Amino acid sequence: MKSIFLFLLLFITISARSQLQKNTGDIFLRQNTDTNISSCDKCNFYTIVLKSGTPDSIIKRISLIAIRKIEDRIYIVDSGEFSKSSFANKNYDKHFLKNNNWKLSPVAMELKNNSAKKVNNYRFTIAVRDTKFISNITDIDPGIQKQILIFPSQQLLSVFSSYKKIEKLFLDRDEVISIDVNLKSPKEELAFQGFDLSANKINTVHGNYPAMNGAGQHVSIKENFYDTTDVDLHGRLENSPLASKIITNHANFIATIIAGAGNSIYYAKGAAWGASISSSSFELVLPDADSYYKHYNITVQNHSYGTDIDNTYGINAVAFDKSANNDPDLLHVFSSGNSGTSASAAGVYSGITGFANLTGNFKMAKNVMLVGAVDSFGNAEPLSSKGPAYDGRIKPEIVAFQKNGTSESAALVSGTALLLQQYYKSRNNISLPSALAKAIIINTADDINTPGPDYATGFGNLNAIKAMDLITGNTILSGVAVQGRTQIFPLSIPPNIARLKVTLTWNDTAASAFAPAALINDLDLSVVNISTGFSWKPWVLSSYPNKDSLNALPVRKRDSLNNEEQVTIDNPLQGNYQVRVNGFSLAAGPQKYFAVYTMDTANIFRWYRPVKGDFLEGGKSGLLRWENTYSQNGNIEFSYASTNSWNPVASNVDLNKRFFEWITPDTIAPVIFRMKIGSTFIYSDTFLITKLLSPKAGYVCDDKILVYWEKLPDISKYLVYILGDKYMEPYQQVSDTSIVINRNVLLNNYIAVSPILNSGIIAPKSYAFDYTLQGAGCYINAFLADGNNNTANLTLSLGTTLGVDSISFEKLSGGGFVTIYGIK
Template sequence: MNSTIVFLRFTACFLIVIAYQLFGVAQVSPKPISKEYTVPIPRQYTIKWNSTCDRQVLEVYPEIAVLYSYEEYMIIQLDAYHDIHKLPFKACIESMDTSARVLRTESYLPFFDPGVNRLHFIQEKESIAPAIGLKEEIPDSTDVDIYGKITLTNSKKQQVVQHSTDMATIIAGTGNTLENSKGVLPKGKILSFDFRNILPEDPELLRSNDIHVINHSYGLGIEDFYGLEAEAYDAHAFDHNDVLSVFSAGNSGTGKGNTSTYQLLEGRANLTGNFKYAKNVLTMGAVDSFANRLSISSVGPSPDGRIKPELVAFGLDGTSGASAIASGLSAGIFDMLYAEDFTPTNFLVRSILLAGSDDIGLPGPDHKTGYGLINAKKSVDITENGHFRLISDVVGTYVQEIDIQNISDFKIVVSWNDVPGIQLINDLDLKVIGPDGSIHYPWVLKKEADEVLLSQPARKAEDHTNNNEVIDILLAQPGKYIVEVKKNGASVMPFAIAWHIQESNAFSWTWPYGKAPILKGENILRYDKGSASYPTIMAEYMDGQMSVLESDSSQSFVLFEAPKVGDAVRFLAISELDTFFSQWTLVSDRPELQLSSRCIDQLIFTYESEELADSVSLRVWRNGKEDVFRQALTQDRSIIFNGFFDASSYFSVQTQTEGFASLRSVLRPLSNFFAQCLVTSYDGKIDGDKINLRLKLGTYAGVSSIKVRRKTVEGDQAIFSINAPQLLDFSIEDIPVIGYNEYFLEILGFDGRVLYEQSLEFFFVPPASFLISPNVVSSGEEIYFNQNQFKPAKILVYTPTGAIVLEEELLSISEYIDTYQLSKGLYFYRITSIDLKEQFGAGSFLIR
């Protein structure tokens, strides 16, 4: 080993020891490193560096690489020949976790159901266009739903993967492919971060890109401990409270941990990554379309008994999509607040999402679905109605009065950020005093390592475990409510409160949304209502027929079997006091677009659908821009489009019926369609005394009629016509006139448009004869001699006195002679065999 390096290492270690001895710096013993954390090459460790040690010490050791860092937290990589336990600067490591784990994304989303979380009520906010951080691999920036939305921060090691594309689509998709590919924030942008760095991102980078929410739809193996990454994210959120990190809980819901007090319990404390146990983040579980928790969705509690995950959202195949939904909604709330010149915090946004959530399962929170199901409509209502407060600090107890007269249910939440540490350190207590003097406390759960106790329903008491506290008051009385938030401790503690009021007898349809069409077959109708209302749900058709739908008072949805495509239907919720109508909507199938003809400058599409439409629209997407072309419906449902397109152009179709629009077909690139041109060939030949034409079509879609006319010097004559052809191959026979014949093909569409036209020209000579053309020319012009069928011949040209002035052989079916060598005047000619023994023809011509 180089003597200089040895000397430097010795000096560095010596100085560290002397510093500790001379200045009395308290030495923090590093966390014991269990042999269970031994990992294969390359070996990575997350460490917390003692702030009293100089980081330049690490530069002396080339076998150590600092891969990523956030303040005192670092991920280091050690080569294969050194033991982390024996490094001389071990005293500078306050604590350490292994980080040599497999990063994995947590499912992709082949089906997206925005109705579960009422996302349409945030999607419609077209002015909301924030940038959202996405921490994983790179999304496909050429995807039609996120085209032009992706910005990279570091792509050296990253690769384009479908999962990242799916998450970006859920967050900010434009809905080009299908209606359900519209993300939470269709106007949003994505800033891509590399998830190989599982530590928090650089605050300055986030600030310069105006990022307030980062989505983390990835995980490791089950980790049931509060580690250094959790501590780092708590520190990041505490120090930079304008940034919210949202994590997927994981897809290990049936597994168990191996370090916490819950390690013996199957299906408990199985979040996939210790950073997901952080207090100041949002961790998301997943449910299906009926708000049933997915069995694979990882659950809590945290090692100290806190509620994890905090919320759930739709995620058909895992928790990744649920996290993306929460990230999109959180970024939207941030943006709405900034638009009102309000400076929001991460804990304010958390409180708004919690206050707007729907309780599912047993009353109150639980360790599997947290505080409930995200409801974007309610969270947007809270934000727009100003039903929140952001308190910078309070001495003793904060008191607020809320006067509510028209009320069914009342939910209020307090949220705050706590300093890093596994347990709650800064504690607040929420309490509500009702109009009748009754006192309401937050929901709390048992946290003992006992399956029976963990499964018990939530009860109401003071909460000294969580930094989110929720009070629900069902069937609430009208009047004044006194909200009290008591601070326990002397440190400065900013906090946020948010509340949602469900008005009495209130009911709102949330799906179908507006006049959005519904699919033939089974549909899930969705609505929001108070606990006091249990309306009768009915379907009404345009012809006046009505039917009662079976509904469950404990659910916020009802199943509806749409019987027939083309029906217009609306839905009624009939209570004792009122009737609530949805808008009229159309029962639709999804049309299937097909390409029937592909020419260089023309495309002919057709589509299949049960819909009896009035008109049809072709949507064309090219390079991030969409054009819509509408036309009346044709007899054969053809759509004719003239223009030049490359294979990267995308197309879909949608029909319109009496003011209703159908579902759209899937947007597909031209490269996915296969078709020949409308006319694959049009040719002909002279056969004896006839001309035979041959027409071959690639398709007859869109073709109203085919016509062929013969044009001669004597005029035009129709020789062939057919309407609405059902064949692709046509043979046409005609007896021509002697001389010039032009056969003009014209193909018309159902709207009268000319789809194709082409001419074929023939010069007809009767069999066994020669035809001269023209027979009057100017000096220097050419005279043509044409045969019906070729035979070698010779032409002799005479003056009126009989002198031969030109003699040439005719060696093809059509030959010509130059007249530049002939004087003006009348000439005679004879056409004979080569040996002059047989005459084939004779005549005269004039040179002027």
């Protein structure tokens, strides 16, 4: 009886969704077509309604030439293009359009019907067949010329105007095929200081892959402009003609997370701290020209902004999907938004609070990576915008740590992508395709929240070190799918494997604007045990517009919505398997794809923090992090590296929590941890407990400056740094707590100091300070006289007494100065 109930539930869900689509098509036909018109010589567009039983080959051909797909059986086509294709009349009915309202997005249609708003100016995006007709438009209305931006290669126009004028000048033009509008300008999606690279194991990449820092990679940050004097971006900024004229702290913070050098302080070191950075304004919310990405060698563009919740596959989404296909190595990374507790006001998911609240139709694109947010411990953030996409696809694909907004999460993924690109190219001498980068990031993410994918955290929490390790292991498959054929890849699974995970991705052909479903080429992934014949299909979430359905756990079935599919098998039997990729329905022809896999071993524990290069500040709270597949609890101990004496930290620790908060000893010393699990010990890398110095300028004279700092216990040597072409560079080692520096050796104004342990280990640098901004003069910082009747109080402030033999206060008296007070 239980199996019958499940079958009926599935049947009701599918039937209900099909009915929703059917109603959409019927409503469109009633509102936009005229059955009384039997022929129309001057009609340039008409509606094709496919008859029942139309062969799949005909449906695919029509879907490729269609300007817009209303639903699976209804298309709008160009009359000339359709006539050339010679489709048999028996396969379709033709309906002539009585108006051009079909060109309008749902948001633009709402604007048309709002008499108050239709006269206000908004940013419209218009898709056209060519841009040559613009000269005719400007002849009719010369004033519009200044409001039009033309993108010939993308066949797009961006127009800042009122709907009333857009309708008058563009709606009925044959060259125009769709019109969309942004009612709100893009806005930054919050980010504040306090990012943590260890939350997504980026610190472990820095420790285990020290040569990988993003050098040679180029990232574009699409939003407002950053302050180019930022010391953490010094020497790696590229001039861009597309940069905004508005400078914001948000832009600097995003740039720092992605590629900050850590010049100012250790926690300002970004994921790809060697990468070059450029800026592009987000005013138009469109991809930049293909030539821009190529000219500046940009392989990642970060988009930490949003507009309104918009559940349509709009012109912007189409443009980003085309951009990804035009440049297969370019990865667009978007923040999901900070509207996770809101509900969409339109679309099939209208009114469902907590779902389908992604901020912008451009985030409905298929070939980009959308990033949601989790806290430092991997818990889903309520305000992080959630999927599904307008057509039920899994969004966001991935999540990452944030302090206060998904902007930060996207930046961490962008920085990680740069590291992956650099590493892949160093090993293979070719660029990392964006579809493969997505597969690697998705497959190596830590499954959190609920088992399998979900609409809050996608496929899981970014794990940068596992992503790098996948490239090291080269567990990568690729091919070209062909209609109706299955490609087979042999896979041998050894004993003691806790989980096999396989992910398939491809950059899909862009659908037409406002299509009811975005997927064009449909591939299928499966994994088969050769000896038993058992087959595992990918995990698929319910896309039915009901909160209970959207919260339901995924089930194994064929995926007909997403261009990312994932199969997992827990505790697979040792033996020979096959990864199979089938070209189920390839409307756009053969499809390039990538598949990757990982195998997690049972009873594995791995330290993620601390690792080589990490440190904790003495006397403060610090997080320890690890990966674990053991079923027992463990005991944590630490030892100073110079001894073999182990001190307890915590016992009976729940290893599945994967973190522990530790109050560090108030000292400076190299330390090592170990985790005891049963009779097994797992040791961390040696790391440092340290203190940060606070150097200051003692005096700033024309030729020299004096810098001094406090003395630390048991430290007899210090290393002074000055800012070089890009990074803080060692200048001089001293045995004192001060140094005099000739100003002619300083290329810049920033200075920092590190303590050197007696073992020779160099501790982290202090905060890098600009010595010209400390208020220090040439010995004398200030000299004040406070007069009162016949007396005066004299106050002298010195930056230092170093080298000072005596101080004399003198008063002008008669023809000269006389000493009134002296200090030896």
